[in-house]
Amino acid sequence: MEMMQYLDETEESVDKAINRYFGCAFGELYKAGAHLLTAGGKRLRPAVLLLSAEAVRKGSAADLMQAALALELTHTFTLIHDDIMDGDTARRGVPTVHTIWGEPTAILAGDVLYAKAFEFLCTAYADDRAKVYAVKMLAKACADVCEGQNMDISFEKRTDITELDYLEMVQKKTGALYAAAAAIGGILAGGNQVQITALYQFGLNSGVAFQVQDDLIDLVASAEQSGKDRASDIREGKQTLIAVKAREKGLDLSPYRRDMTDTEIDSLIALLDDAGIIDEVRAFAVERAETAKLALSVLSDSEEKQILLDIADFFISRGF
Amino acid sequence: MEMMQYLDETEESVDKAINRYFGCAFGELYKAGAHLLTAGGKRLRPAVLLLSAEAVRKGSAADLMQAALALELTHTFTLIHDDIMDGDTARRGVPTVHTIWGEPTAILAGDVLYAKAFEFLCTAYADDRAKVYAVKMLAKACADVCEGQNMDISFEKRTDITELDYLEMVQKKTGALYAAAAAIGGILAGGNQVQITALYQFGLNSGVAFQVQDDLIDLVASAEQSGKDRASDIREGKQTLIAVKAREKGLDLSPYRRDMTDTEIDSLIALLDDAGIIDEVRAFAVERAETAKLALSVLSDSEEKQILLDIADFFISRGF
Numbered sequence: 206m207e208m209m210q211y212l213d214e215t216e217e218s219v220d221k222a223i224n225r226y227f228g229c230a231f232g233e234l235y236k237a238g239a240h241l242l243t244a245g246g247k248r249l250r251p252a253v254l255l256l257s258a259e260a261v262r263k264g265s266a267a268d269l270m271q272a273a274l275a276l277e278l279t280h281t282f283t284l285i286h287d288d289i290m291d292g293d294t295a296r297r298g299v300p301t302v303h304t305i306w307g308e309p310t311a312i313l314a315g316d317v318l319y320a321k322a323f324e325f326l327c328t329a330y331a332d333d334r335a336k337v338y339a340v341k342m343l344a345k346a347c348a349d350v351c352e353g354q355n356m357d358i359s360f361e362k363r364t365d366i367t368e369l370d371y372l373e374m375v376q377k378k379t380g381a382l383y384a385a386a387a388a389i390g391g392i393l394a395g396g397n398q399v400q401i402t403a404l405y406q407f408g409l410n411s412g413v414a415f416q417v418q419d420d421l422i423d424l425v426a427s428a429e430q431s432g433k434d435r436a437s438d439i440r441e442g443k444q445t446l447i448a449v450k451a452r453e454k455g456l457d458l459s460p461y462r463r464d465m466t467d468t469e470i471d472s473l474i475a476l477l478d479d480a481g482i483i484d485e486v487r488a489f490a491v492e493r494a495e496t497a498k499l500a501l502s503v504l505s506d507s508e509e510k511q512i513l514l515d516i517a518d519f520f521i522s523r524g525f
Numbered sequence: 526m527e528m529m530q531y532l533d534e535t536e537e538s539v540d541k542a543i544n545r546y547f548g549c550a551f552g553e554l555y556k557a558g559a560h561l562l563t564a565g566g567k568r569l570r571p572a573v574l575l576l577s578a579e580a581v582r583k584g585s586a587a588d589l590m591q592a593a594l595a596l597e598l599t600h601t602f603t604l605i606h607d608d609i610m611d612g613d614t615a616r617r618g619v620p621t622v623h624t625i626w627g628e629p630t631a632i633l634a635g636d637v638l639y640a641k642a643f644e645f646l647c648t649a650y651a652d653d654r655a656k657v658y659a660v661k662m663l664a665k666a667c668a669d670v671c672e673g674q675n676m677d678i679s680f681e682k683r684t685d686i687t688e689l690d691y692l693e694m695v696q697k698k699t700g701a702l703y704a705a706a707a708a709i710g711g712i713l714a715g716g717n718q719v720q721i722t723a724l725y726q727f728g729l730n731s732g733v734a735f736q737v738q739d740d741l742i743d744l745v746a747s748a749e750q751s752g753k754d755r756a757s758d759i760r761e762g763k764q765t766l767i768a769v770k771a772r773e774k775g776l777d778l779s780p781y782r783r784d785m786t787d788t789e790i791d792s793l794i795a796l797l798d799d800a801g802i803i804d805e806v807r808a809f810a811v812e813r814a815e816t817a818k819l820a821l822s823v824l825s826d827s828e829e830k831q832i833l834l835d836i837a838d839f840f841i842s843r844g845f
Contacts, residue, residue, distance in 0.1 A: 232672075232675075233675070233679070234671065234672055234675040286632050286633075286636065289628075289629075289632065290628070290629035290632060290633075308609075308610070309609075309610035309675075309678055310675060310678070312606050312609065312610060312632060313606075313610075313671045313674060313675050315636075316606065316635075316639070316667065316671045317667075317668050317671045317672070319636070319639055319667070320664045320665070320667035320668040320671070321664070321668065323643055323660055323661075323663075323664040324661055324664040324665065324668070327657050327660050327661045327664070328661075332653075333652075333653035333654045333656070333657045334653045336653070336657045336660075337647050337653045337656045337657060337660075340643055340647050340656075340657075340660050341643075341644055341647045341648075343643075344640045344641070344643040344644040344647070345640070345644065347636065347637075347639070347640035348637050348640040348641065348644070351554065351633045351636045351637045351640070352552075352554055352637070354633060355552075355553070355554040355629075355630060355633050358629050358630070359553070
């Protein structure tokens, strides 16, 4: 099967399952929780979990859909809380949860999805030993995501962030949940420790690649492609790898921390391009994707392993 | 052993364990998470978990300390998030987390303790089947607590709350976590389903009794005894059982939604007392405590069962 077909089919079955459980949410709290969850999304973390299980087990992982949902629930809970912290008003083309229901209910809506994630993980068809391991793995990932988000927030006030700081932040904020998705797939499918560690490394590194590509898309893609305002990271003074590398090269981006016209953004891109920064950031993402793919060499070949390899490439080639 | 001695000794060993894990927190996020956790507290939920395990197993449950901590971590996470929602500035004699570190870090500090709760629960010495059951139970309790807190917030805008609404809210907001504490103790100690259900009902009903007594303390106790301003619930228009019963009897408390002198509070108490409200609320708490104790009749007699029975009585007799 082609990667795109797999991702489309998984998106459809995840959407169906989410609709079954959260489509007719009862009460304001569950409506608030279901709001972003049912507003779409590429469902990449569930896909990585299912593919990892299938690559280990060499057979369908449809019975692990509850665990795949647990990852999407976790991801959505972090989005709801992040939107409060960042004061964002729109996501996935809809108003953010706190914009509609207010902050108290939004905090609680995130907390409820957090609980549901652990509940769903425990109802997957797998043996209890694997489930306990999976719960520990998810809990660790949640703590990592919180640490990463807190680093990200604290970075905005600092001007001494190194590439190493950036890497640690993005490994935690984005990499950890992809790592958990892949590893939990391996765990629940009965994989051995070598396979589980390999899948964890695959998820961690492709997650970092995904985030670096996201930073590039924010700068380079048009507003229509990305669904966000162009160059919002630079305008908000975010410490992305682009900003870190610019500072290392003596390029001061702080004058761009303001509204810019399209022409101004274009000349800023040209400036960063001339300094070699965009190429270096791309190379960084490519290196991470290669590391991710290399980790999978311990798995025997299969259609699903190939799709995982393709996903790592997709993460750094996608334009939106 | 006497109940008070047991509670004191458990408080001490829980404090010690918390200090071991969170006493030298590294980084702002973990410092924020440890702040309320290390600021004291009666550690009643851990005590209920350990006693329940000991009553089932008829032996020490010291090996379940990690699980007992999971309950305290969960309780503390809900306090941190509640304080943000309620805009409270002090708790346990120290400033609230968001007052010191700001809302974003406080949200994340709660989220980190939430993750740690599940991690700790999974590291208790118990068999995997029991741990999976315990994780489901804790996740369900967390969802209940969120629902209860959301009901509590929404009640403040309403004037049609019935006793049944109040009971549902308080069962979720306070009862659910005591229920989970008792049931998880039974689960991890290898109890059968009859014992686990009995312990759940014990925790649920004694938790409700605890909360009703808390509402009475808020009204009747002096500021020195309760550590809070007197009659803060009535002054803030909270829908406690006292407020619900007052409305049922045609007593309008809304004029008291303001600062009051001690003399004014004393005459308000006299008014509520004359209408029989304080006696009725006390009777309600007593009934819940009796229901809690009755549930334990399926457990064979032991010192620990007796302490659990004493705790139910303590919950409705304590003055602070």
